Amino acid sequence: MxxxxxxxxxxxxxxxxxxxxxxxxxxxxxxxxxxxxxxxxxxxxxxxxPDHKQRLERQEDSLARALEQAEAAQEMSARISARFARLAGRSERRQRQMAHLSLLEASLALLEEGNDILS
Structure with a gap:
């Protein structure tokens, strides 16, 4: 054969x-x-x-674009994380301020009550 x-x-x-x-x-x-x-x-x-080199170049271009997109997504993720951290910090400060305000209001109420008792 x-x-x-x-x-x-x-x-x-x-x-x-x-x-x-x-x-x-x-x-x-x-x-x-x-x-x-x-x-x-x-x-x-x-x-x-004969077009193997062109296919390789296209694949290389595609990989380069994918890498750029991944880097951009990573940068965006870092910015979003930083923004959430800032917002969480603001929220925590606001909660502390609200707790302090509540204590001040309670103290004022006690002072007014004590003033009423003394008069």
Whole structure:
């Protein structure tokens, strides 16, 4: 039986930069011995597909945008947390002021009552 060609996804590694890329390249495959010949392909030529570099660039752009969005969301979250902390501080001060005002009102009521008793 003559060897058949199948499209098989294999990893190709650039030893210098340790970048890994998956490729869809055709390699001879023989049914008789069921072995696949695999070769290590340098990263710059690691694809049979001519638009592979464009796909990688688009993926890189998408990842860069996602990173920018994540950083913006993190910054927004920090601002929101700081705002809530300020509001909580104001609320706590307001509660202390209200408690102090209640004590002053109670003291005033006692003074008026004591004044009425003395007169």
């Amino acid at each position: 003559p060897p058949q060609t199948v499209c098989e996804e294999i990893p190709a590694v650039d030893i210098l930069s340790l970048d890994t890329v998956r490729t869809n390249c055709r390699f001879p495959y023989t049914d008789a011995d069921e072995k696949t010949r695999v070769q290590l392909i340098p990263f710059p030529t690691a694809t049979c597909n």
